Amino acid sequence: MGWPYKKLVRPILFAQNAERVHDFTLKLLGHVSRNKFARDVTGKFFASPELPVEMFGLKFPNPVGLAAGLDKFAVAVPIWEKLGFGFCELGGVTWHPQPGNLSPRIFRAVADEAIVNRMGFNNSGAEALAQKLAEWKKNGRWPKHPVGINLGKSKITPLEKAAEDYADSFRALRDLADFFVVNVSSPNTPGLRQLQDKSALDEIFAAMQQENSTRKPILVKVAPDLSFEALDEILGLAKTRNISGIVATNTTISRPQTNDSRLQKIYAETGGLSGKPLRARSTEIIRHIFKQTRGQLPIVGVGGIFNADDAWEKISAGASLIQIYTGMIYEGPGIAKTIVRGLVQRMERERVHNLKEIAHSAAAKI
Numbered sequence: 439m440g441w442p443y444k445k446l447v448r449p450i451l452f453a454q455n456a457e458r459v460h461d462f463t464l465k466l467l468g469h470v471s472r473n474k475f476a477r478d479v480t481g482k483f484f485a486s487p488e489l490p491v492e493m494f495g496l497k498f499p500n501p502v503g504l505a506a507g508l509d510k511f512a513v514a515v516p517i518w519e520k521l522g523f524g525f526c527e528l529g530g531v532t533w534h535p536q537p538g539n540l541s542p543r544i545f546r547a548v549a550d551e552a553i554v555n556r557m558g559f560n561n562s563g564a565e566a567l568a569q570k571l572a573e574w575k576k577n578g579r580w581p582k583h584p585v586g587i588n589l590g591k592s593k594i595t596p597l598e599k600a601a602e603d604y605a606d607s608f609r610a611l612r613d614l615a616d617f618f619v620v621n622v623s624s625p626n627t628p629g630l631r632q633l634q635d636k637s638a639l640d641e642i643f644a645a646m647q648q649e650n651s652t653r654k655p656i657l658v659k660v661a662p663d664l665s666f667e668a669l670d671e672i673l674g675l676a677k678t679r680n681i682s683g684i685v686a687t688n689t690t691i692s693r694p695q696t697n698d699s700r701l702q703k704i705y706a707e708t709g710g711l712s713g714k715p716l717r718a719r720s721t722e723i724i725r726h727i728f729k730q731t732r733g734q735l736p737i738v739g740v741g742g743i744f745n746a747d748d749a750w751e752k753i754s755a756g757a758s759l760i761q762i763y764t765g766m767i768y769e770g771p772g773i774a775k776t777i778v779r780g781l782v783q784r785m786e787r788e789r790v791h792n793l794k795e796i797a798h799s800a801a802a803k804i
């Protein structure tokens with residue numbers, strides 16, 4: 439599927455406005471999600487081989503997940519497993535519904551296989567999302583794989599009230615998903631990344647854990663622009679606040695050097711950069727977390743994964759699960775299957791029996 443998508447479908451899609459293509463595609467996937475025949479055909483084409491992973495008490499059929507921001511409104515929940523994903527992270531959602539930033543707010547940097555976005559958490563609010571998820575459950579179309587929800591802070595909520603805002607969203611959604619991710623790392627909500635500060639994050643997790651009587655795993659998603667010192671402060675909270683893992687990383691505010699004037703124009707846009715230029719930095723962050731926690735804290739690796747080698751790099755650095763956003767835009771709907779298949783083949787070649795061995799043996803060689 440990779441070749442026909444890249445040569446035939448992608449040129450048509452990339453000739454249109456990026457957000458319009460996104461909305462159209464999600465709408466289409468929503469229709470497919472509601473039709474049993476279409477779902478089954480999709481599953482026949484795109485099913486991944488099995489590569490089970492157990493993490494924070496959940497069973498994942500494979501380690502390749504859909505990253506936050508792609509299905510913000512949960513319009514296509516049943517389709518991600520049919521496209522071969524081992525889990526999905528829905529949202530980001532905020533307590534208050536909000537329109538996000540003005541359009542245009544997604545830009546393709548095609549020559550670098552990257553995206554700049556400043557969506558600003560456009561979403562219909564935690565209660566509307568809860569209703570949507572309840573509908574999928576009621577209709578018996580809930581996927582077998584774990585489902586996570588990405589929580590952001592409402593723009594109108596002042597930073598001092600952030601803990602309440604996250605806890606309100608969590609209360610509305612806690613019974614409807616398997617794990618939650620506290621997103622304090624999006625560059626597109628003013629001041630949000632200040633919440634990565636230890637005391638602010640401590641307050642957020644304290645408020646959420648108070649609501650968490652069924653002990654749902656709650657992870658935190660970090661920015662690739664954090665210093666290792668700031669990252670270590672966050673890791674220091676993991677035990678006291680029962681943080682189940684780290685999602686590393688969100689998009690970056692940094693930009694690569696380039697002489698290409700078309701890229702320069704895109705990179706001058708405000709927003710977070712994702713895709714290939716993010717790959718190395720996000721891997722570096724993962725490696726640091728793995729080293730600091732001696733592999734004891736689960737890491738979800740995300741940033742610039744386009745193929746099985748990129749996935750292997752993240753897993754070697756210490757990720758137990760990985761996620762994809764921009765890679766799917768550039769490589770097409772078969773990306774999860776291609777990556778899982780590539781991982782299985784490489785594990786056979788290198789005589790590795792489970793994914794955990796990969797990171798531990800890589801760390802031993804450093």
Ligand SMILES: Cc1cc2nc3c(=O)[nH]c(=O)nc-3n(C[C@H](O)[C@H](O)[C@H](O)COP(=O)(O)O)c2cc1C
Binds near residue numbers: 529530531688765
């Ligand atoms: C258009 C767009 C919207 C996104 N929205 C969110 C979001 O709501 N919450 C979040 O935590 N990350 C969001 N992300 C970040 C991705 O989940 C991911 O961390 C990042 O894009 C790096 O992965 P990639 O290089 O595979 O795209 C968004 C990314 C893009 C491109």
